[in-house]
Amino acid sequence: MELSDLEKVRFEKINALRAMGVEPYPTRANPTHSAADAVRAFEAAEASANGESLPVVAVTLAGRLRSMRAMGKITFAHIEDGSGRVQLFMRVNDIGEDGMKLFADYFDLGDFIEAAGEMFRTRTGEITLKVTAFSMLAKALSPLPAAKDEVVDGQVVRHATLTDPEVRYRQRYADLAVNPEVRQIFRTRAAVVRAIREFLDDRDFLEVETPILQPIYGGAAAKPFVTHHNQLKQDLYLRISFELYLKRLLVGGYERVYEIGRDFRNEGVSFKHNPEFTQLEFYCAYADYQKVMKLTEEMIGHVCDKVLGTRQVEFNGHTIDFSGPWKRLDLRQALIDTVGIDIDQHLTGESLEAAIRAKGIQVKPGSPRGKLIDGLLGDYIEPTLIQPTFLYDYPRDISPLAKNRPNDPGTVERFEGFVGGMELCNAFTELNDPLEQEARFKEMGRAYEADDEERHPMDEDYLQAMSYGMPPNGGFGMGIDRLVMLLTDRRTIREVLLFPHLRGREEE
RNA sequence: GGGCGCGUAGCUCAAUGGUAGAGCAGUGGCCUUUUAAGCCAUUGGUUAAGGGUUCGAGCCCCUUCGCGCUCACCA
Numbered sequence: 001m002e003l004s005d006l007e008k009v010r011f012e013k014i015n016a017l018r019a020m021g022v023e024p025y026p027t028r029a030n031p032t033h034s035a036a037d038a039v040r041a042f043e044a045a046e047a048s049a050n051g052e053s054l055p056v057v058a059v060t061l062a063g064r065l066r067s068m069r070a071m072g073k074i075t076f077a078h079i080e081d082g083s084g085r086v087q088l089f090m091r092v093n094d095i096g097e098d099g100m101k102l103f104a105d106y107f108d109l110g111d112f113i114e115a116a117g118e119m120f121r122t123r124t125g126e127i128t129l130k131v132t133a134f135s136m137l138a139k140a141l142s143p144l145p146a147a148k149d150e151v152v153d154g155q156v157v158r159h160a161t162l163t164d165p166e167v168r169y170r171q172r173y174a175d176l177a178v179n180p181e182v183r184q185i186f187r188t189r190a191a192v193v194r195a196i197r198e199f200l201d202d203r204d205f206l207e208v209e210t211p212i213l214q215p216i217y218g219g220a221a222a223k224p225f226v227t228h229h230n231q232l233k234q235d236l237y238l239r240i241s242f243e244l245y246l247k248r249l250l251v252g253g254y255e256r257v258y259e260i261g262r263d264f265r266n267e268g269v270s271f272k273h274n275p276e277f278t279q280l281e282f283y284c285a286y287a288d289y290q291k292v293m294k295l296t297e298e299m300i301g302h303v304c305d306k307v308l309g310t311r312q313v314e315f316n317g318h319t320i321d322f323s324g325p326w327k328r329l330d331l332r333q334a335l336i337d338t339v340g341i342d343i344d345q346h347l348t349g350e351s352l353e354a355a356i357r358a359k360g361i362q363v364k365p366g367s368p369r370g371k372l373i374d375g376l377l378g379d380y381i382e383p384t385l386i387q388p389t390f391l392y393d394y395p396r397d398i399s400p401l402a403k404n405r406p407n408d409p410g411t412v413e414r415f416e417g418f419v420g421g422m423e424l425c426n427a428f429t430e431l432n433d434p435l436e437q438e439a440r441f442k443e444m445g446r447a448y449e450a451d452d453e454e455r456h457p458m459d460e461d462y463l464q465a466m467s468y469g470m471p472p473n474g475g476f477g478m479g480i481d482r483l484v485m486l487l488t489d490r491r492t493i494r495e496v497l498l499f500p501h502l503r504g505r506e507e508e
Numbered sequence: 509g510g511g512c513g514c515g516u517a518g519c520u521c522a523a524u525g526g527u528a529g530a531g532c533a534g535u536g537g538c539c540u541u542u543u544a545a546g547c548c549a550u551u552g553g554u555u556a557a558g559g560g561u562u563c564g565a566g567c568c569c570c571u572u573c574g575c576g577c578u579c580a581c582c583a
Contacts, residue, residue, distance in 0.1 A: 005552060006518055006534060071546090072539040091540065109533080123541050143533065145519050162519065166575045178519095221583040267582050268509090374583065398583040414583095426583085444583090503574070 013106045024139040031062035036083035039127050042119035060116040087128040110140035146178035189484045195306035199299050205256040210245035216459050219243030222265040238264035242281045248465045258282035271492040275501050278480040287474035288429040289413045315420045326388040338380045370398030385418035400440040402428035425478035434466040
């Protein structure tokens with residue numbers, strides 16, 4: 001490990017501590033209180049004292065040194081643990097000349113330490129630990145990349161800190177250590193997942209785990225990552241969705257199933273795409289897409305209540321209102337309103353392409369009808385859908401797993417939910433006719449050239465499962481990362497992933 | 509993958525083509541109620557890497573690497 005000048009100074013302190021018989025990385029710590037508990041205990045003591053003399057509140061705290069103000073014969077510092085910060089007060093009267101010197105010479109910002117003493121209030125009123133004993137728990141060799149911060153009305157204000165996004169993502173541990181609001185994002189994220197589980201568990205959904213390594217991938221249109229099992233001499237794919245496995249379980253007799261887990265898609269990285277991302281999918285027997293819309297509204301509302309305590313969500317300068325039913329927009333009508341094209345009047349790719357060009361919009365020549373519609377949707381409708389909106393009734397040729405609308409062969413019962421100008425979820429009345437499903441797979445196969453990476457293999461076993469009888473059902477998929485973006489007001493998916501994907505860096 | 513922008517001390521940032529700087533952090537002092545503590549002094553740079561133009565390059569040109577934004581791609 002190459003040491004910087006600052007690190008060399010600390011390295012020498014480690015050696016010096018060992019030389020004087022002090023272990024800089026001791027095996028055990030023995031805190032009695034968290035920072036927050038110590039403050040609460042002192043406040044309780046004050047409340048009970050009632051003008052009488054205060055009972056002694058003796059505590060031992062463990063945490064990271066976050067500030068130091070040495071003033072000769074006294075020193076102030078702050079110690080921070082997972083619950084918050086407490087000020088430390090050290091005085092030569094209490095810990096002696098040796099103690100003052102040990103702290104001043106060998107303890108640095110970022111070190112984990114233990115401090116014991118009694119709680120009191122300083123002249124300025126801050127609840128503080130008057131230290132009578134302290135020790136090193138873990139010496140920080142590298143200085144944390146933060147300069148200084150202050151506490152104003154209980155809020156930590158940093159005057160200079162780590163902001164370079166590259167360092168923040170590559171060294172997320174340092175980002176988390178110095179930026180408390182980043183720590184909060186991932187607490188919120190955990191609360192979101194917890195609330196979803198709670199909602200679905202309460203409605204008799206069974207949480208399951210299905211294979212991540214799959215011999216045949218499917219359930220979405222995406223390029224997979226490929227890997228190989230050596231002993232079996234078999235290529236395997238990292239799943240791009242859970243859909244086909246979860247629906248097999250409906251055949252097996254579980255009527256409501258869900259899975260929260262990682263999907264992998266070998267595609268571009270953007271503010272809303274990461275090669276691996278967290279997905280929720282659920283399938284509900286005897287439901288159709290209308291029921292799934294209602295379930296979606298309830299579930300997102302429940303998550304807002306649990307995580308934020310309100311259904312008004314601030315995102316990207318907008319106040320998004322999850323308190324009522326989501327707006328419902330017919331995809332065909334929405335396209336008539338926004339681009340002035342009625343897709344029902346253009347039932348072939350050629351015809352639709354001509355209509356789009358007539359509007360002065362550039363498109364890739366020879367695109368299939370479904371892709372053209374999806375393109376219009378993405379360019380002209382999606383960015384305008386700030387408030388929660390269900391766009392429904394999609395073209396059949398881009399929805400091979402969805403059931404047709406009755407008496408409308410070109411359209412399927414599918415919706416996508418949009419919030420904040422971003423696609424959040426995708427759902428449909430699931431196709432459960434095995435012969436129809438086989439025909440759809442074959443249609444899809446024809447739509448791609450033989451060497452197209454997005455061409456999907458036929459999943460015969462899935463058809464076999466469906467042949468045993470699959471109950472009618474409604475299915476749902478949602479990007480958890482995007483929901484967390486909404487609820488934490490972050491514009492990029494990297495901010496809600498602990499370790500987002502970054503390009504590899506050459507070793508030095 | 510394309511376009512645009514960025515990369516300077518540990519962190520946050522300066523520097524007309526003309527001696528690479530500041531604040532904080534660090535180091536050495538002073539200081540018994542501070543909280544961005546204060547005061548005095550002081551260390552620290554392969555200006556992302558490599559090449560070129562020039563009397564002279566952090567700055568101009570080329571290549572590479574990384575990051576950001578954006579476009580394309582993404583049922």
